[in-house]
Amino acid sequence: MLTLRNVIVEYVSGGYPVRPIDGLDLDARTGELVLLMGPSGCGKTTLLSCLAGILQPTSGSVSVDGAEVTRLRGGDLTEFRRRSVGIIFQAFNLLPSLSARANVALPMRAAGVGRAESSRRADELLDQVGLAERRDHRPSQLSGGQQQRVAIARALALDPPVILADEPTAHLDAAHVEIVLGMLRDLARPGRLVVVSTHDHRIEPLADQCVNLGPEVVQSVEEPGRIVELAAGDLLFSEGDASDLVYEVESGEIVLFRTEDGEETILRRARTGDYFGELGPMLGLPRSASARAHHRTRLLAQDLPSFRARRRLAAHRSPVDDGSEPAVPGEGGP
Numbered sequence: 001m002l003t004l005r006n007v008i009v010e011y012v013s014g015g016y017p018v019r020p021i022d023g024l025d026l027d028a029r030t031g032e033l034v035l036l037m038g039p040s041g042c043g044k045t046t047l048l049s050c051l052a053g054i055l056q057p058t059s060g061s062v063s064v065d066g067a068e069v070t071r072l073r074g075g076d077l078t079e080f081r082r083r084s085v086g087i088i089f090q091a092f093n094l095l096p097s098l099s100a101r102a103n104v105a106l107p108m109r110a111a112g113v114g115r116a117e118s119s120r121r122a123d124e125l126l127d128q129v130g131l132a133e134r135r136d137h138r139p140s141q142l143s144g145g146q147q148q149r150v151a152i153a154r155a156l157a158l159d160p161p162v163i164l165a166d167e168p169t170a171h172l173d174a175a176h177v178e179i180v181l182g183m184l185r186d187l188a189r190p191g192r193l194v195v196v197s198t199h200d201h202r203i204e205p206l207a208d209q210c211v212n213l214g215p216e217v218v219q220s221v222e223e224p225g226r227i228v229e230l231a232a233g234d235l236l237f238s239e240g241d242a243s244d245l246v247y248e249v250e251s252g253e254i255v256l257f258r259t260e261d262g263e264e265t266i267l268r269r270a271r272t273g274d275y276f277g278e279l280g281p282m283l284g285l286p287r288s289a290s291a292r293a294h295h296r297t298r299l300l301a302q303d304l305p306s307f308r309a310r311r312r313l314a315a316h317r318s319p320v321d322d323g324s325e326p327a328v329p330g331e332g333g334p
Contacts, residue, residue, distance in 0.1 A: 001161060001193045002028040002051070007060035009046050017260045020046050021057065021213070028195070028209060030161070033188035035207045036197040038214035039285065044197035047213065048164045051195060052085045053077050065161045082111055086155030088165040092147045094139040100126060100150045101135040107157045125153035129183065145176025152183055163187055165196040169203070181206060214286075228301050230293035238290045243280020246307040249273065252297025256289045269294070278307060 009021040020043030028034045036044045049055035050062055053069045062069040065084050072080050094103045104125055105118035113121075126135045129149040139147050148168060155163055165184060169177045177200075185206045188194040196203065204210060228247070230236060236247070239258060247254070247270075254270040267289055270276045280287055281304040302310065 001030045001065050002026065002034075002195070003061075003063040005061045007047075007050065007062060008058045009043065009050065009055070010058045019260070021050075024060070024213075026211060028193055030193055031188055031190045032193055032208040033185060033206060034193070034195045035203055035210045036195065037199065037201075037204075037210055037212050039199060042213040044213055045166055048087075048166055048195065048197050051162070052087060052164055053081050082107070083158055084160055085162045085164055086158070086160040088148075088151050088155045088163065088168050090167040090170050092139070092144075092151045092171075094147055094150060094154075096139050099136050099138055100131060100142065100153075103139070103150055104154045104157055107154060111158060121157065122153070125156055126150070128156075129153050130179075143176070144171050145173070145179060148172060148176065148180055149183070152180070152187075156187075161192055163192065163194045165194065167198055167200075168196060169198065169200050177202065225303070225306060226301055228299040230297045230299070232293055232295040234293045234297075236291040236293065236299070237277075237287050239287050241287045243277060243285060243287050245301045245303060246275060246278045246281060247291075248275040248300045248302065248307075248310075250298040250300055252299075253294040254297060254299070255292050255294050257292070258289050275307070278304070 004024055004026040007021055007024045007026075008019065010017055010019045012018070020041070024047070026034075036047055038044055046055065050057050051064060051069070053064075053072060057070065060070070064080075067080055067084060069077075069080065094100075095106070098106070101119060101122045104122035105115075108118040108121060109115070123132065123135060126132050129152055131146060131149055131153070134142060134146060139150070142150065148171075152168075155165075168180055168184065172180060181203055184194055184196060184203075188208070196207075227250075228236070230252070236254065249270050249272050251272055253272075254276065255266055256268045256270065256276060257264045257266045259265075268276070270291075276291070277287075279285075
C-alpha cells in the first residue's frame with residue numbers, strides 16, 4: 001500500500017541547504033502500524049506531509065494505495081487527500097466553535113455527503129472511540145485525551161485506507177496515552193495502514209515496522225580529560241557522531257564545517273583558547289558539523305560536567321573578557 005523510492009526533501013535554511021530526508025526507501029503493507037522515529041527536526045512531519053500529498057519531495061517517488069502521489073495534480077490531488085488519507089494532528093486541530101459531532105462530520109460534508117448521513121456516521125465513530133455521550137460538547141469542554149479521540153474519529157470519517165498520525169501522544173497524560181496507543185494499534189488492520197511519527201518509545205512494542213529518521217550515531221573513541229593531538233588534515237569527528245565530549249584548543253586550529261553535495265561550507269575556525277562541541281552534550285544530540293585540524297593541533301577533551309567546572313573556575317579567576325572567540329551555537333556542538 002505504501003512505497004517510497006529514493007525520496008529526497010531539501011530546502012534552504014539560514015543560507016545553507018538542509019536535507020531532512022535523503023534517499024529514503026520504504027515499503028509498508030495493509031494492516032501494519034509503521035513508526036517514524038527520531039528526534040525533533042529529523043524530518044518525521046516532513047515525511048508525513050509527503051505521504052499526504054501536502055508537500056512535494058525534491059525528488060523520488062511516493063506511492064500510496066496504488067496512487068503515484070508525486071504525479072498527482074489539481075483535482076486528482078485534492079481527491080487523493082480527501083479519500084485516501086486521514087490525518088491525526090499533534091495539536092488536534094478541532095474547530096472550537098463546533099461540537100464533537102460537527103467536527104467529525106466536517107470532512108464528510110466537504111466531500112458532499114448529506115447532513116443526515118454525516119451526522120449518523122459521526123455518531124457511529126464517536127461511539128467507536130468511546131465518546132458517544134460527549135458528541136454535543138465543544139473542544140473546550142473536552143480533555144486533551146478526549147480531543148485526540150475526536151481527532152481520530154474525524155480522520156476515519158471517509159474510511160481512508162491510510163491513517164497518518166503526527167506525534168499523537170505529545171499532549172496527553174499517561175492515562176490517555178494508553179487509550180490512544182490501543183486505538184492506533186486497532187486501526188492497523190487488513191484494508192488500512194497506519195503511519196505514526198513519534199519520539200515516544202512506548203509505542204515501539206506495538207509497531208510492525210520502525211523507521212529511524214535520525215542520523216546514525218557513532219560513539220566517540222576519546223576519553224574525557226585527556227589530551228588529543230592531531231596532525232594537519234586529521235578529522236576529530238564527523239557530522240552525525242556522538243556528541244559526548246567538549247573540546248578546548250590548547251594550540252593550533254580546528255575547522256568546523258558541513259558538507260553538502262560534495263561542497264564544504266566552513267562554519268567557524270576554533271583557535272587557541274577557544275572551545276567547541278558543548279551544545280551536543282547539553283541537548284543530547286549528535287554532531288551537526290565535522291571538525292578537522294587545519295594544522296598540528298593540541299586539544300583537551302572533556303565531558304560536560306568537567307567542562308562546566310573548568311569554565312566556572314576560569315570565570316572566577318579572570319572575570320575580565322580575555323578576548324577569546326565564543327562558541328557559535330550549532331557549529332560543531334550538536
